[in-house]
Amino acid sequence: MAAKQGDGSEALVEQEAAPDTQPAEYSDDEHLSAIDKQYAATSSAVPRRIHILGTGSIGKLVAHALRGIAKPPPITLIFHRYQLLKAWQEGKQEITIHDDGHDIPRSGFDVELMQEVRKQHGSQQGQQPQQEPPADASPLPSQSFVSDEPIYNLIVTTKAAITVPALSAVKHRIGPTSTICFLQNGMGIIDEVNAKLFPDEDSRPNYIQGILTHGANVPPEKKDPFYAVHAGHGSIALGLLPRAKSTANKSEAADDAPKDEKDIRPKQWAATSRYLLRTLTRCPVLCAVGFTPTELLQQQLEKLVANSVVNPLTALLDNRNGALLYNFALTRTMRLLLAETSHVITHLPELRGLPGLEQRFSTERLETLVVGVANKTKDNISSMLADVRAGRKTEIEYINGYIVKRGEELGVKCLVNYAIMQTVIGKAQMLQRETRGEVATEEEKGRALRGD
Numbered sequence: 001m002a003a004k005q006g007d008g009s010e011a012l013v014e015q016e017a018a019p020d021t022q023p024a025e026y027s028d029d030e031h032l033s034a035i036d037k038q039y040a041a042t043s044s045a046v047p048r049r050i051h052i053l054g055t056g057s058i059g060k061l062v063a064h065a066l067r068g069i070a071k072p073p074p075i076t077l078i079f080h081r082y083q084l085l086k087a088w089q090e091g092k093q094e095i096t097i098h099d100d101g102h103d104i105p106r107s108g109f110d111v112e113l114m115q116e117v118r119k120q121h122g123s124q125q126g127q128q129p130q131q132e133p134p135a136d137a138s139p140l141p142s143q144s145f146v147s148d149e150p151i152y153n154l155i156v157t158t159k160a161a162i163t164v165p166a167l168s169a170v171k172h173r174i175g176p177t178s179t180i181c182f183l184q185n186g187m188g189i190i191d192e193v194n195a196k197l198f199p200d201e202d203s204r205p206n207y208i209q210g211i212l213t214h215g216a217n218v219p220p221e222k223k224d225p226f227y228a229v230h231a232g233h234g235s236i237a238l239g240l241l242p243r244a245k246s247t248a249n250k251s252e253a254a255d256d257a258p259k260d261e262k263d264i265r266p267k268q269w270a271a272t273s274r275y276l277l278r279t280l281t282r283c284p285v286l287c288a289v290g291f292t293p294t295e296l297l298q299q300q301l302e303k304l305v306a307n308s309v310v311n312p313l314t315a316l317l318d319n320r321n322g323a324l325l326y327n328f329a330l331t332r333t334m335r336l337l338l339a340e341t342s343h344v345i346t347h348l349p350e351l352r353g354l355p356g357l358e359q360r361f362s363t364e365r366l367e368t369l370v371v372g373v374a375n376k377t378k379d380n381i382s383s384m385l386a387d388v389r390a391g392r393k394t395e396i397e398y399i400n401g402y403i404v405k406r407g408e409e410l411g412v413k414c415l416v417n418y419a420i421m422q423t424v425i426g427k428a429q430m431l432q433r434e435t436r437g438e439v440a441t442e443e444e445k446g447r448a449l450r451g452d
């Protein structure tokens with residue numbers, strides 16, 4: 001009897017120490033639903049520090065929001081350029097978010113300088129601090145800001161196109177007990193990360209996929225690199241992705257599922273995954289909510305559909321989102337894109353057999369969805385248009401390119417999506433050359449003539 005009393009008191013102490021977790025008896029994942037597993041109690045030994053890779057508008061918004069909760073976790077910002085580190089050290093060392101007419105500064109962040117990964121013939125050659133200061137500048141001890149400490153909780157907010165290069169700089173600090181939360185546009189990013197950085201499933205980290213509908217931007221007149229405007233309040237849909245390949249992007253098996261299907265379920269969610277999910281969902285500004293993998297996948301596809309129409313068309317037209325409204329010629333183009341996308345999505349193997357799939361992703365409903373997004377954000381400039389104007393690489397290959405790729409897997413040629421994608425890539429390259437004062441090389445001209 002004495003031993004039982006001791007066990008009970010220890011459980012009570014652990015529960016009091018973590019008031020926002022569920023009681024200890026709910027930690028047995030075998031008896032929990034998919035949603036309950038995400039919110040199950042975590043061990044007090046889980047490291048609380050959260051690293052944020054990507055300090056753009058969304059990265060600053062997320063970091064700022066996390067520092068605003070009760071008992072905030074330690075947060076480390078990973079800078080990819082020495083100039084950012086220098087600006088941070090010489091500035092106020094705080095992030096300011098403009099929201100509802102007010103500037104809200106928050107401090108208390110730690111910072112690191114990303115290590116540079118040099119590659120030769122595709123293999124990693126070594127790491128060193130990024131971009132040493134010019135000779136005439138007052139140098140900072142950049143080596144002291146470089147860390148090799150393990151990363152257990154990582155939030156990635158970089159552009160999709162640079163995710164793999166950015167993660168390669170911290171790959172050696174990520175292990176199978178770590179969790180990476182992706183808050184980005186586009187799809188297919190995790191597949192690329194697995195193929196290029198974590199091909200071994202046993203040593204692969206855990207993943208949380210996020211769908212973010214908040215709007216944030218940096219006004220062009222602002223010179224402060226740690227300032228952003230929270231232009232549109234939205235939400236974040238989060239979901240833990242199963243580790244098993246055969247269950248990725250699929251729903252949890254039903255209770256009466258065959259035995260071999262039950263056996264491939266993950267026995268338990270990683271402690272860092274539950275901690276990171278719980279921390280994000282208790283942040284009121286972010287309005288984060290957890291979903292099952294299948295529901296999250298469908299929401300991802302809905303956002304992908306909206307982005308595959310609004311982003312490339314506004315980038316090509318060089319106009320705000322509202323320019324797509326009340327223009328029948330553009331409506332025809334929109335319908336051609338959506339017809340292809342609808343056909344691909346409704347035939348994806350991971351969604352096969354879901355009730356209401358044909359109705360949810362019908363061309364008519366997708367058109368209503370896209371028009372609603374364009375109308376709601378009619379005064380905004382899409383992120384793809386902003387990238388094209390700034391001479392940056394766009395995320396088109398992870399948006400329309402993802403539709404083209406999945407179509408090829410199904411034997412469907414998505415000609416309209418492919419044409420739109422190549423046109424956006426061509427315009428971006430044209431503007432990049434104009435910005436840099438460059439001209440096409442003979443090799444590039446030859447590839448263009450050959451159609452390579």
